[in-house]
Amino acid sequence: MIFIATCKMGLESVVARELSLLGIENIKKEDARVIFEGDFYTMAQACLWLRCAERLLLQVATFHAESFEELFENVRRLPLSQYFKRDTFIHVTGKSAKSTLFSVSDCQRIVKKAIVDNLKEAYNTQTLPETGERIIIEVGILHDEVTLALDACGAGLSRRGYRIRNYDAPIAESLGAGVLILSHFKPDMPLCDPMCGSGTMPIEAAMMAQNMAVGLQRSFAAETWHFIPHDCFELMRTQARDVRKNEKLLIFGSDIDERAISLSKQHAKNAGVMLNWQVMPIQKLDMSEYQKGILVCNPPYGERMLEKKDAEKLYRDMRKVFDKLPQGWSKNVITSHPDFERIYGKRADKRRNLSNGGKKCTLYTYMFER
Numbered sequence: 001m002i003f004i005a006t007c008k009m010g011l012e013s014v015v016a017r018e019l020s021l022l023g024i025e026n027i028k029k030e031d032a033r034v035i036f037e038g039d040f041y042t043m044a045q046a047c048l049w050l051r052c053a054e055r056l057l058l059q060v061a062t063f064h065a066e067s068f069e070e071l072f073e074n075v076r077r078l079p080l081s082q083y084f085k086r087d088t089f090i091h092v093t094g095k096s097a098k099s100t101l102f103s104v105s106d107c108q109r110i111v112k113k114a115i116v117d118n119l120k121e122a123y124n125t126q127t128l129p130e131t132g133e134r135i136i137i138e139v140g141i142l143h144d145e146v147t148l149a150l151d152a153c154g155a156g157l158s159r160r161g162y163r164i165r166n167y168d169a170p171i172a173e174s175l176g177a178g179v180l181i182l183s184h185f186k187p188d189m190p191l192c193d194p195m196c197g198s199g200t201m202p203i204e205a206a207m208m209a210q211n212m213a214v215g216l217q218r219s220f221a222a223e224t225w226h227f228i229p230h231d232c233f234e235l236m237r238t239q240a241r242d243v244r245k246n247e248k249l250l251i252f253g254s255d256i257d258e259r260a261i262s263l264s265k266q267h268a269k270n271a272g273v274m275l276n277w278q279v280m281p282i283q284k285l286d287m288s289e290y291q292k293g294i295l296v297c298n299p300p301y302g303e304r305m306l307e308k309k310d311a312e313k314l315y316r317d318m319r320k321v322f323d324k325l326p327q328g329w330s331k332n333v334i335t336s337h338p339d340f341e342r343i344y345g346k347r348a349d350k351r352r353n354l355s356n357g358g359k360k361c362t363l364y365t366y367m368f369e370r
């Protein structure tokens with residue numbers, strides 16, 4: 001079977017590496033998605049463990065279509081009764097880019113009609129009650145190539161379940177995990193996020209350090225599919241629980257706002273990790289106790305939260321504070337401010353283009369000084 005892990009632009013290599021660490025082979029990277037092969041156990045494992053992907057889909061078919069007739073006929077001919085029962089509630093979602101068939105709602109309607117015709121014939125019936133399990137099928141069209149795929153996750157993979165309330169402008173859990181991996185976070189090194197907001201990056205770091213599967217606390221759409229082995233999610237959950245480690249964590253989260261820290265504490269408790277939290281302005285940051293470490297931060301962009309000039313003053317303050325950190329600290333800042341390096345006053349050693357909630361942003365890395 002072929003699976004598709006969708007991800008934010010810029011995180012394809014990170015997701016591919018996550019899959020390969022799970023022992024998965026035949027991995028192919030494309031823009032904003034990674035394709036791989038496996039069975040339903042692989043799918044359950046990917047649902048539970050992928051930290052940086054957005055969704056997981058099971059590919060049903062791919063074909064070329066430039067007209068609604070082609071789209072309809074191709075779907076009508078597929079062996080769909082292996083996925084859908086006579087009473088399955090089928091919800092079609094869609095997207096289209098750079099294709100002749102650009103009206104997504106029309107494509108969704110045509111695909112639904114073709115599935116209904118297909119199943120009526122397969123089950124030799126005139127009625128499909130749609131009172132049973134709900135399955136989401138996505139029709140995606142890119143350059144006139146259609147991909148039909150079942151949504152295996154339901155809520156996006158970012159939704160680990162620990163974040164119950166959002167503080168202002170939270171980073172998606174998947175992107176937070178991606179920032180940590182791109183910053184070369186290692187469990188045995190101190191990690192500090194001095195503007196932690198709702199605590200996402202410190203909590204994601206703790207889950208990585210403890211080798212915790214990020215999906216353990218939630219359910220997935222595929223768990224209700226009648227055509228998968230009954231034990232696959234339970235088996236993968238048991239295996240994931242068995243490999244959890246209990247490492248001592250040197251992970252620090254702080255924020256100027258008391259409400260952010262109390263929310264972070266609640267989220268960490270929900271996630272089952274114990275971290276060091278502190279209400280503190282970044283201007284007071286002092287990590288001199290640790291000669292090396294990784295600093296990650298997601299400061300206000302000067303759009304949604306602080307006014308631009310306040311954000312810019314903060315970036316200048318960050319430079320002063322970061323320059324006082326021991327030389328073995330790398331600094332990793334994710335922001336969408338187009339002029340960050342100029343205001344911060346130093347060119348980054350590495351820049352990675354990413355997107356956060358549809359907004360283009362950059363991860364600036366200032367490496368360890370040797």
Ligand SMILES: C[S@@+](CC[C@H](N)C(=O)[O-])C[C@H]1O[C@@H](n2cnc3c(N)ncnc32)[C@H](O)[C@@H]1O
Nearest residue numbers: 170171195196197198200255256281282298300
């Ligand atoms: C974009 S939010 C961080 C969101 C966070 N990554 C999350 O997932 O929730 C920026 C954070 O910077 C904090 N902040 C603003 N000025 C600060 C300062 N001078 N010192 C420390 N934190 C500050 C805000 O309170 C806010 O929580």
